[in-house]
Amino acid sequence: MDTLEIAKKIRSVPVEKIFGYDKLSEINWLWINRDIFRDIIYSADTNDELEENEIDDFLRIIGDEDFIELLQERMSDKGFVFMDSLRFKKLEKGFKDFGVKTYIFVNRRYLARLLVHFNDEFDWILKAMTIDLSGYNDRDINEVYKEYFENNARVLEEIAVNGEYSQDQLRWDFDMDTNTLFCSYNEEKTSQWSGEEAVTRFEELVEIGGSL
Known part of the structure; x- marks a missing residue:
């Protein structure tokens, strides 16, 4: 049996059966x-058609993320968000590493609860982004903050789940190990921020009223 047929089997099996639950809606998060x-x-392989050597060949060929992609759309339909376990660890206190590359499907309702604390702790990221974007667009910092970033939970969710966010031609990457935000333009780093630096500089610019 070729690899496409095995992939087809994985795409067709109910995700509830894969993870061993009757109802996924009651689960906060799952690892894979x-x-x-x-x-x-x-x-x-509901009809026991596969030989072990066929499974071995399939696993040797397919990468981790390609395998997970076979499940991802259906998990999204069930209300789950896909993220790396290292980022999930930042949200779920007490989460232990598995020792191997691991991914998490998080129930969106549970993710919303986890993000409350994250948003409070890392609200400074929105201020750092405001500084960068106002400089790029040469606009008043208050206008940029109110238009793009003030209380913008969607931006912080992108940072928490994917570790990055883009606006216009700027891209921000958040290092969760060091709590450092990096901004780049056309793949060239233009700034980096800690929480204290971002808040201090933001308040300075707001006080003087304006643009960089």
Whole structure:
């Protein structure tokens, strides 16, 4: 059996069966990594058609993210957001690393609860982005903040889940290990911010009324 047929099997099996739950809506989050890929294939092989060597060949060929992509759209339809476990660890206090590259499907309702604390702690990111974008557009900092970033939970969710956000031709990347925000323009780094630096500079610019 070729790899496309195995992928088709994985795409067709109910995700509830893969993860062993009757209703995923009651689950806060689920983990997935290469250690359970074989078990997922077993679940998808409902008629026991696959040989072990075929499974071995498939697992040797497919990458982690390509495998997870076979499930991702259906998990999204079930209300789950996909993210790296290292970023999830920043949100879910007490989460332990698995020792191997791991990904998390987070129930969106549960993610919203986790983001409340994240948004409070990292609200300074919105101020840092305001400074960068107002400089790029040569606009008043208050106007830019109110138009793009003030109380913008969507931006912070993008940072928390994906670690990056783009606006116009600027891109920001957030290093969760050091709590540092990097801004780049055309792939060239233009600034980096800590929380204290961003808040101090933002308040200075607001006080003098304006643009950089």
